[in-house]
Amino acid sequence: xxxxxxxxxxxxxxxxxxxxxxxxxxxxxxxxxxxxxxxxxxxxxxxxxxxxxxxxxxxxxxxxxxxxxxxxxxxxxxxxxxxxxxxxxxxxxxxxxxxxxxxxxxxxxxxxxxxxxxxxxxxxxxxxxxxxxxxxxxxxxxxxxxxxxxxxx
Amino acid sequence: xxxxxxxxxxxxxxxxxxxxxxxxxxxxxxxxxxxxxxxxxxxxxxxxxxxxxxxxxxxxxxxxxxxxxxxxxxxxxxxxxxxxxxxxxxxxxxxxxxxxxxxxxxxxxxxxxxxxxxxxxxxxxxxxxxxxxxxxxxxxxxxxxxxxxxxxx
Amino acid sequence: xxxxxxxxxxxxxxxxxxxxxxxxxxxxxxxxxxxxxxxxxxxxxxxxxxxxxxxxxxxxxxxxxxxxxxxxxxxxxxxxxxxxxxxxxxxxxxxxxxxxxxxxxxxxxxxxxxxxxxxxxxxxxxxxxxxxxxxxxxxxxxxxxxxxxxxxx
Amino acid sequence: xxxxxxxxxxxxxxxxxxxxxxxxxxxxxxxxxxxxxxxxxxxxxxxxxxxxxxxxxxxxxxxxxxxxxxxxxxxxxxxxxxxxxxxxxxxxxxxxxxxxxxxxxxxxxxxxxxxxxxxxxxxxxxxxxxxxxxxxxxxxxxxxxxxxxxxxx
Amino acid sequence: xxxxxxxxxxxxxxxxxxxxxxxxxxxxxxxxxxxxxxxxxxxxxxxxxxxxxxxxxxxxxxxxxxxxxxxxxxxxxxxxxxxxxxxxxxxxxxxxxxxxxxxxxxxxxxxxxxxxxxxxxxxxxxxxxxxxxxxxxxxxxxxxxxxxxxxxx
Amino acid sequence: xxxxxxxxxxxxxxxxxxxxxxxxxxxxxxxxxxxxxxxxxxxxxxxxxxxxxxxxxxxxxxxxxxxxxxxxxxxxxxxxxxxxxxxxxxxxxxxxxxxxxxxxxxxxxxxxxxxxxxxxxxxxxxxxxxxxxxxxxxxxxxxxxxxxxxxxx
Numbered sequence: 001x002x003x004x005x006x007x008x009x010x011x012x013x014x015x016x017x018x019x020x021x022x023x024x025x026x027x028x029x030x031x032x033x034x035x036x037x038x039x040x041x042x043x044x045x046x047x048x049x050x051x052x053x054x055x056x057x058x059x060x061x062x063x064x065x066x067x068x069x070x071x072x073x074x075x076x077x078x079x080x081x082x083x084x085x086x087x088x089x090x091x092x093x094x095x096x097x098x099x100x101x102x103x104x105x106x107x108x109x110x111x112x113x114x115x116x117x118x119x120x121x122x123x124x125x126x127x128x129x130x131x132x133x134x135x136x137x138x139x140x141x142x143x144x145x146x147x148x149x150x151x152x153x
Numbered sequence: 154x155x156x157x158x159x160x161x162x163x164x165x166x167x168x169x170x171x172x173x174x175x176x177x178x179x180x181x182x183x184x185x186x187x188x189x190x191x192x193x194x195x196x197x198x199x200x201x202x203x204x205x206x207x208x209x210x211x212x213x214x215x216x217x218x219x220x221x222x223x224x225x226x227x228x229x230x231x232x233x234x235x236x237x238x239x240x241x242x243x244x245x246x247x248x249x250x251x252x253x254x255x256x257x258x259x260x261x262x263x264x265x266x267x268x269x270x271x272x273x274x275x276x277x278x279x280x281x282x283x284x285x286x287x288x289x290x291x292x293x294x295x296x297x298x299x300x301x302x303x304x305x306x
Numbered sequence: 307x308x309x310x311x312x313x314x315x316x317x318x319x320x321x322x323x324x325x326x327x328x329x330x331x332x333x334x335x336x337x338x339x340x341x342x343x344x345x346x347x348x349x350x351x352x353x354x355x356x357x358x359x360x361x362x363x364x365x366x367x368x369x370x371x372x373x374x375x376x377x378x379x380x381x382x383x384x385x386x387x388x389x390x391x392x393x394x395x396x397x398x399x400x401x402x403x404x405x406x407x408x409x410x411x412x413x414x415x416x417x418x419x420x421x422x423x424x425x426x427x428x429x430x431x432x433x434x435x436x437x438x439x440x441x442x443x444x445x446x447x448x449x450x451x452x453x454x455x456x457x458x459x
Numbered sequence: 460x461x462x463x464x465x466x467x468x469x470x471x472x473x474x475x476x477x478x479x480x481x482x483x484x485x486x487x488x489x490x491x492x493x494x495x496x497x498x499x500x501x502x503x504x505x506x507x508x509x510x511x512x513x514x515x516x517x518x519x520x521x522x523x524x525x526x527x528x529x530x531x532x533x534x535x536x537x538x539x540x541x542x543x544x545x546x547x548x549x550x551x552x553x554x555x556x557x558x559x560x561x562x563x564x565x566x567x568x569x570x571x572x573x574x575x576x577x578x579x580x581x582x583x584x585x586x587x588x589x590x591x592x593x594x595x596x597x598x599x600x601x602x603x604x605x606x607x608x609x610x611x612x
Numbered sequence: 613x614x615x616x617x618x619x620x621x622x623x624x625x626x627x628x629x630x631x632x633x634x635x636x637x638x639x640x641x642x643x644x645x646x647x648x649x650x651x652x653x654x655x656x657x658x659x660x661x662x663x664x665x666x667x668x669x670x671x672x673x674x675x676x677x678x679x680x681x682x683x684x685x686x687x688x689x690x691x692x693x694x695x696x697x698x699x700x701x702x703x704x705x706x707x708x709x710x711x712x713x714x715x716x717x718x719x720x721x722x723x724x725x726x727x728x729x730x731x732x733x734x735x736x737x738x739x740x741x742x743x744x745x746x747x748x749x750x751x752x753x754x755x756x757x758x759x760x761x762x763x764x765x
Numbered sequence: 766x767x768x769x770x771x772x773x774x775x776x777x778x779x780x781x782x783x784x785x786x787x788x789x790x791x792x793x794x795x796x797x798x799x800x801x802x803x804x805x806x807x808x809x810x811x812x813x814x815x816x817x818x819x820x821x822x823x824x825x826x827x828x829x830x831x832x833x834x835x836x837x838x839x840x841x842x843x844x845x846x847x848x849x850x851x852x853x854x855x856x857x858x859x860x861x862x863x864x865x866x867x868x869x870x871x872x873x874x875x876x877x878x879x880x881x882x883x884x885x886x887x888x889x890x891x892x893x894x895x896x897x898x899x900x901x902x903x904x905x906x907x908x909x910x911x912x913x914x915x916x917x918x
Contacts, residue, residue, distance in 0.1 A: 094706045127297075
C-alpha cells in the first residue's frame with residue numbers, strides 16, 4: 001500500500017457512512033444504532049429494474065415513507081438531485097438501462113445528517129448510494145457498479 | 154432496514170473488494186493478505202489534482218510499477234477503460250476538474266482477479282475505485298465522491 | 307448592477323426575440339406584428355409530456371403547419387438540430403424525461419430570420435426556445451427551465 | 460399564436476425573473492427595485508472567456524461580494540450547482556469552450572428568493588442565468604446562447 | 613490532397629477492415645476470404661429500429677450465432693462495450709432514438725482478430741462498425757452515420 | 766454475410782464518399798476526379814494533437830484555404846457543427862484528449878455537395894470524416910477511431 005492514513009480517510013464522512021451501509025451484509029442494525037446517536041437518519045432498501053424511472057421512484061418512496069425528508073418540494077428536490085448523481089455514476093455516463101439493453105439489481109442506502117460527524121457548522125446534507133450488479137438481461141452476465149450522490153438539504 | 158440479505162450482498166465481488174480497500178483506514182494489510190490467498194492482486198495509492206489527466210497518469214503508473222498488469226497494450230487498454238469509467242462515475246458526468254473550477258484529492262484502489270471469489274470460469278477482471286473529496290479550490294468547500302470501473306482483462 | 311450596457315445587450319438578436327416571445331404573457335401579437343416588419347416569421351405554442359419524443363413532434367408539427375420552414379429535408383434538418391439543442395439545454399444534460407422520472411409542461415417559440423435585425427449578410431437562421439416547468443410527476447414539485455437552439459437554415 | 464395564457468405563463472417565477480433581468484438592456488434598476496420588495500436579492504454582471512473555469516469564478520465572486528449567499532459551503536454548493544446547470548445549458552452539452560475552439564462573452568444574472576412571488580412555503584431558491592454570444596474566436600462568427608440553473612438553498 | 617501516405621494509412625488495421633466490410637456493396641465474400649487467411653473472423657448483418665435496445669440485441673445475436681465470440685461473460689462484456697462505443701459514435705452523443713424522435717436503418721460489421729495484420733503480440737481484439745441512415749421517421753428525411761468501437765477480448 | 770444489398774448500400778452518399786476518401790491510401794486523386802464531375806468538392810488532410818482545439822482549427826483552416834466553403838458565418842457554422850459531430854463520434858463521448866490522457870493522429874476528409882449523387886432537390890450538405898489512431902501518449906498503445914458529421918449548408 002502506498003502512503004499512510006490521509007485526511008481523506010481519517011474522518012467518517014456522510015458519503016463513507018452511506019457506502020458502508022450499502023455494502024455491508026448483516027451489520028445494518030449496528031451501523032444504524034451507532035450513527036443515529038450522532039444525529040444521522042439512515043435507510044437501506046433494494047430494487048431491481050430494467051426501467052430506469054423505477055429506480056428513482058423506489059428510492060423516493062422509501063425515503064418519504066421512512067420520513068428521512070419532509071414531504072416538501074425543497075427537500076424532494078435535493079433528494080432527486082442526489083439520486084440523479086448517484087445513478088449517473090452507477091451507469092458511468094448518462095442514465096440508461098433498457099435502451100442500451102442493460103438490466104440491474106441493487107441495494108440503495110440513504111443517509112441524512114452532517115457532512116462529517118460533529119460538523120454542524122455546514123448544515124444538513126443527504127447522501128444516496130446505489131450498489132449492485134448491472135449487465136445483460138441474462139443470468140450471470142453482469143458485474144458490480146456503485147454510485148454516490150451528495151446534496152445540501 | 155428494508156429486506157434482508159440479497160444475492161447482491163452475499164458474495165464478495167471484485168468491486169466490493171476494491172471499494173472496501175479504498176474506504177478502509179488502517180486495514181489495508183489485513184485485506185491484502187486475506188485476498189491474495191484467493192489469487193487477487195491489490196494496490197492502494199493516493200493522488201490530488203486539479204488536472205484530470207494527472208489522475209489517469211498516477212493510477213496507471215502505480216499499477217504498472219506494482220506489476221498488477223503486464224505492460225502490453227492489451228492490458229493497458231483494459232486498465233484505461235476501468236479508470237475512465239471510475240473517473241466518469243466520480244465526476245457524475247463527463248470527466249472535468251479545472252474547466253468546471255473543481256479540484257480533488259483521492260485515494261485509489263486497483264484489484265485484479267476473478268469477478269467473485271472462486272469464479273474462475275469467467276476469467277480475469279480489473280476493478281478500479283477512486284474515493285475522495287471533490288469541490289471548490291477552497292479549503293473545506295468539498296464533499297465525498299466515489300467511482301468504480303470494472304473491465305475484463 | 308455591475309457594468310453598463312454591452313454589445314451583447316444592445317442589438318435585438320434572433321435568440322433574444324425568441325426568448326422574449328416565449329416568456330411574455332399577453333404581448334404575443336404586439337411582438338409578432340413588430341418583428342414581422344423586419345422579415346421575421348414567429349410562432350408560439352405549448353406542449354406537455356413525460357415522453358421526450360412528443361416534444362420534438364409537437365414543435366415540428368406546429369412549425370410545418372404554420373409554414374415557418376419549407377417541407378424539405380434540408381430545412382427540417384436545421385429545425386431538428388435547433389429543437390435538439392434547445393431540449394438538451396432545457397434538460398441541462400442529455401434529453402431525458404420519463405426514464406429519469408421527470409415530466410414537463412412548456413411553451414415553445416420559433417423564430418426564423420436574420421441573426422439580428424438588418425443583418426442580411428449572414429443569411430437566414432432559425433431559433434427555437436422551450437420555456438416551462440420540469441419536475442417530479444407530482445403537482446407543484448417542479449421549477450422553471452429554458453433552452454435555446456439556433457441553426458443556420 | 461397557439462393557445463392562450465397558461466399556468467406556466469401567469470405567475471412570475473424566480474427563473475423568469477432572472478431571465479428578464481439578464482436580457483433587459485436598461486431596466487435593471489427598475490426590475491431590482493420592484494422585486495426587492497418581494498424579498499428577492501438580484502445581481503447582474505458580465506464576463507468573457509475562452510477558459511470555462513473563469514465563468515464559474517466570475518459568477519461566484521460577484522455573488523459572494525454582493526452577499527447574495529452566505530459564505531458557507533452549504534450555500535456555495537447550491538450556487539455551484541446552479542451555475543453548473545446554467546453553463547451546461549448554455550453550452551448545449553458538456554461545458555466546453557477552448558477545447559472545442561469556442562469563445563464566449565456573456566452577461567449573468569443571479570436571483571435569490573422564493574420559487575414564485577409569495578410562495579414562501581417552499582423555502583428559498585437560487586436562480587442563475589447566463590446569456591450571451593458563443594462562437595469561433597473570430598469577430599462576428601457567433602450566435603446567442605442562454606442557460607438557466609435553479610437550486611434549493 | 614494534402615500530405616502523402618501516413619503511417620495511419622499504410623497498414624490494414626482491424627478498424628479499417630470492419631469499415632471496409634461495412635461500406636462495401638458486393639465485395640463481402642472477397643473481403644472475408646482474403647482476411648480469414650490472416651486469422652480474422654468477419655460478420656456482416658443489418659437491422660432497422662426506432663428502439664435502441666434492438667440494435668444491441670441484433671448485433672449480439674448475430675455475433676453469437678456465427679460464433680465470433682465464445683458465449684462467456686468475459687467475451688460478451690468486450691462485445692457489449694464495442695457495440696456501445698460504436699452506437700454512441702453513430703448517435704454523435706448519448707445513444708438515443710425514439711426519445712429524440714429518430715429512427716435508423718443500418719448494416720453492421722464485426723471483426724475479430726489482431727489490431728493489424730500480423731500484430732499477434734498485442735493479442736485479440738473485436739471491432740464493431742455500424743453504418744446506415746438516421747433521421748426523422750419520414751421517408752427520405754435522413755442522412756448517413758457511422759460508428760466504430762474496438763475492445764480487447 | 767447476412768442479407769443482400771440494401772437500399773442503404775446501393776447509392777453513393779456524401780457520407781460514404783467522405784469515408785472512402787478518408788480510409789483510402791493512394792486513390793485520392795482518382796476519387797477526387799470521379800466525384801468532382803458530379804459537383805462535389807473534396808479535401809483530405811492530416812493532423813496530430815493532444816489538444817482537441819487544434820483538431821477543429823486544422824480542419825477549419827484547410828477547408829477555408831481550399832475554398833470548400835465561403836468565408837461567411839452561415840457556412841462556417843455548418844462546418845463547425847459537422848466537425849463537432851465527427852469529433853464527438855471519434856471520441857465516443859464528449860470531445861476529450863489531454864484531460865483524459867489521450868493523444869491522437871488522424872487524417873480528415875471533407876466533402877461538399879448533394880446528399881447522394883444527383884439528389885439536387887435536397888440542396889447542399891457538408892460531410893466531415895476524422896479517421897486515425899487514439900490512445901495513450903506512448904508509441905503503439907493506440908487503436909483506430911472514426912467519426913462522421915453531416916450538416917446542411
